[in-house]
Amino acid sequence: xxxxxxxxxxxxxxxxxxxxxxxxxxxxxxxxxxxxxxxxxxxxxxxxxxxxxxxxxxxxxxxxxxxxxxxxxxxxxxxxxxxxxxxxxxxxxxxxxxxxxxxxxxxxxxxxxxxxxxxx
Amino acid sequence: xxxxxxxxxxxxxxxxxxxxxxxxxxxxxxxxxxxxxxxxxxxxxxxxxxxxxxxxxxxxxxxxxxxxxxxxxxxxxxxxxxxxxxxxxxxxxxxxxxxxxxxxxxxxx
Numbered sequence: 001x002x003x004x005x006x007x008x009x010x011x012x013x014x015x016x017x018x019x020x021x022x023x024x025x026x027x028x029x030x031x032x033x034x035x036x037x038x039x040x041x042x043x044x045x046x047x048x049x050x051x052x053x054x055x056x057x058x059x060x061x062x063x064x065x066x067x068x069x070x071x072x073x074x075x076x077x078x079x080x081x082x083x084x085x086x087x088x089x090x091x092x093x094x095x096x097x098x099x100x101x102x103x104x105x106x107x108x109x110x111x112x113x114x115x116x117x118x119x120x
Numbered sequence: 121x122x123x124x125x126x127x128x129x130x131x132x133x134x135x136x137x138x139x140x141x142x143x144x145x146x147x148x149x150x151x152x153x154x155x156x157x158x159x160x161x162x163x164x165x166x167x168x169x170x171x172x173x174x175x176x177x178x179x180x181x182x183x184x185x186x187x188x189x190x191x192x193x194x195x196x197x198x199x200x201x202x203x204x205x206x207x208x209x210x211x212x213x214x215x216x217x218x219x220x221x222x223x224x225x226x227x228x229x
Contacts, residue, residue, distance in 0.1 A: 002165040035218060037218070037220075044220060044221075044223045045155075045163065045204065045206055045208075045220040045223070046220075046221050047216050047217065047219065047220065048219040049217075050217065050218070059215075059217060060215075061215050061216050062215040065215075080128070095162055095163070097163075100141060102210075104151050104153075104168065104169050104210075105151070105210035105217075105218070106151075106153045106165060106169070106175060106180070106208075107153070107155075107163075107165065107218070108164075108165035108168070109165075110162040110163050110164070111162065112162055113162050114204075
């Protein structure tokens with residue numbers, strides 16, 4: 001079955017970086033994009049950006065553009081999201097999801113989420 | 121940037137019908153998707169492209185979209201439907217391509 005499995009929880013100090021992985025299986029990896037969304041404790045879903053697994057092009061929200069890097073390794077069907085210069089307000093669950101093509105752009109399935117805690 | 125507005129909460133008795141709205145400027149011209157998120161779990165797609173259900177989603181879930189409002193309808197609500205529901209569209213006019221509504225907490229009384 002189609003599934004995305006993310007890396008485990010992380011605890012980071014302010015100013016550090018975190019890299020979350022998202023391994024896909026059950027479908028042709030380069031046929032669908034990968035999105036990244038985060039959810040702070042008790043809050044809603046926040047869009048971070050997406051990457052084309054076909055050509056590696058990325059598109060991120062302006063809020064994260066200076067701090068986020070999204071990459072893929074097509075040999076292992078894995079996507080990565082690195083967020084730098086972490087602050088306490090980056091404490092959140094980070095999700096990846098498979099993205100369909102235009103014009104629909106629905107997201108399914110989602111990874112199980114990776115909790116990133118930023119604390120001194 | 122494009123904004124989607126959802127009511128913070130909706131309450132319904134078991135067996136009744138729940139309707140969760142999602143407001144946006146001319147949202148009827150966009151494809152709307154709905155996600156269900158239960159506590160401690162990742163979001164799950166329950167309706168895509170306004171009114172289509174992924175495999176495995178019960179027929180009790182349906183959607184509609186017209187004008188400035190999209191609606192997720194759940195008939196014969198069950199206790200297991202209690203969750204947060206988010207609407208979502210793809211907006212090419214801003215840097216926030218994937219736009220989410222603020223979410224609606226569905227409480228089954």
